[in-house]
Amino acid sequence: MREIKFRAWDPISKKMIIPKEFIQLDKLYIGYFDESGYPKISEDFILMQYIGVNDKNKKEIYEGDVIVQKHGEIKGVVRFRDGVFGVDTGKAFYPFAAYKDIEVIGNIYENPELLEEVIK
Numbered sequence: 001m002r003e004i005k006f007r008a009w010d011p012i013s014k015k016m017i018i019p020k021e022f023i024q025l026d027k028l029y030i031g032y033f034d035e036s037g038y039p040k041i042s043e044d045f046i047l048m049q050y051i052g053v054n055d056k057n058k059k060e061i062y063e064g065d066v067i068v069q070k071h072g073e074i075k076g077v078v079r080f081r082d083g084v085f086g087v088d089t090g091k092a093f094y095p096f097a098a099y100k101d102i103e104v105i106g107n108i109y110e111n112p113e114l115l116e117e118v119i120k
């Protein structure tokens with residue numbers, strides 16, 4: 001069974017955070033600890049789910065990650081579409097079942113320049 005995990009991009013602090021708690025009130029809030037260990041709550045975030053697959057270097061793959069396959073021949077962004085996780089190359093969408101030898105090279109929030117390379 002696939003492990004359900006999330007990470008979140010905080011556009012205000014411009015940092016990737018690992019949520020420790022989700023709270024649903026009038027909006028969805030996440031609880032996390034900042035770099036000093038102080039607990040914080042935020043409603044301003046972009047949530048990304050772990051897709052249950054690791055890259056060739058054992059790094060977990062999340063939505064929003066930019067990946068390459070086969071020595072850079074295929075480059076794209078991990079997305080969830082039509083009920084499956086896959087890679088959006090800007091020209092086509094490929095379900096993950098077709099991918100092997102994947103490497104995460106960044107994500108669209110911390111490395112926006114990579115998105116420009118994919119969407120050319």
